[in-house]
Amino acid sequence: MERDDDRKVARFAELVGRARSGVAFTGAGISTGSGIPDFRSPGGLWSRNRPIDFADFVRSAEMRREAWRRKFAIDDATRGAAPNAAHRAVARLAANGALAAVVTQNIDGLHGASGVPEDRLIELHGNGTYAACLDCEERHELEDLRAAFDATGDPPRCRRCGGVVKSATISFGQAMPVKAMARAQEAAEQADLFLVLGSSLVVYPAAALPVAAKRAGATLVIANREPTELDPFADLVLRGDLVELLAPFADRS
Ligand SMILES: [Zn+2]
Structure with a gap:
């Protein structure tokens, strides 16, 4: 070094x-x-898995399922990071x-x-330690979403308005805040x-x-x-x- x-x-x-x-x-x-890990680095996650574009996430339940699968896998890999x-x-x-x-x-x-x-x-x-509804911005905790995802395999919807829920991060193709x-x-x-x-x-x-x-x-x-x-x-x-x-x-x- x-x-x-x-x-x-x-x-x-x-x-x-x-x-x-x-x-x-x-x-x-x-x-x-x-x-x-630095996901952008050579050999990092993003060089192996093409990031899911925001428009695809919103449009396709299958893309959302894949996005959540990856999200929870990353969380497992970085659990305990302080x-x-x-x-x-x-x-x-x-x-x-x-x-x-x-x-x-x-x-x-x-x-x-x-x-x-x-x-x-x-x-x-944004912040990947929680999730939010794309329509009404209701905050959702990852623990709750994961329990439901593990049980049903369905990508989460908002408990308040039924909207699409996404980790509270800015994705590729999503406007900067x-x-x-x-x-x-x-x-x-x-x-x-x-x-x-x-x-x-x-x-x-x-x-x-x-x-x-x-x-x-x-x-x-x-x-x-x-x-x-x-x-x-x-x-x-x-x-x-x-x-x-x-x-x-x-x-x-
Ligand atoms: Zn909502």
């Missing part, structure tokens, strides 16, 4: 230490340390005011679980520091946020295992392990 040199790590600590309206923008790389030191560091920085917002592409719910306050957390791709995107854009434009943590910045429109932040005056830091297209545009680029980089911020008082 690559290690960042001490000067870069010290610079990182200094930038984080003086941030007052920072934004952390996180992707799959922050959760691999919690045992959650926030790691990188999540805890982000939560601490959100609590002490260094970070005004945590914007994530992840659907694993680990930022919430690590204590990032709801009003500072923006989950751009307008409110979450607007909040993220606003936080980016007001940020003094914009930290990219474990995102390869390939999924748009979210990947445009670092550019918006930098143009509005933020210092841009990119910490990711692989190079990103925005590296040349960043003030500081780190390549080492995120847990190692952020652990010192997790427990500092």
Whole structure:
């Protein structure tokens, strides 16, 4: 594993230490340390199973059955995943005011679980730890849905209105949530520091946020295992392990 040199790590600590309206923008790389695989990586689930498009999900009960089968299989594979030191560091920085917002592409719910306050957390791709009705937005718990699915094999319908129920995530072909995107854009434009943590910045429109932040005056830091297209545009680029980089911020008082 690559290690960042001490000067870069010290610079990182200094930038984080003086941030007052920072934004952390996180992707799959922050959760691999919690045992959650990066589904987009080569050999990852998405390179073997073509994702189910939102329109197909809505149209076809068979597609919904397949989607739920996969969803529950992923849940089994990641059961027990808990926030790691990188999540805890982000939560601490959100609590002490260094970070005004945590914007994530992840659907694993680990930022919430690590204590990032709801009003500072923006989950751009939704949250896979519960489900919602596509018509009336009624929240449904996965446990209940699974018990019924295991018993009948039928994809779940809303207990309130009979509508189609889907995990509360944004699927391929589904519109990005307008409110979450607007909040993220606003936080980016007001940020003094914009930290990219474990995102390869390939999924748009979210990947445009670092550019918006930098143009509005933020210092841009990119910490990711692989190079990103925005590296040349960043003030500081780190390549080492995120847990190692952020652990010192997790427990500092
Ligand atoms: Zn409903």
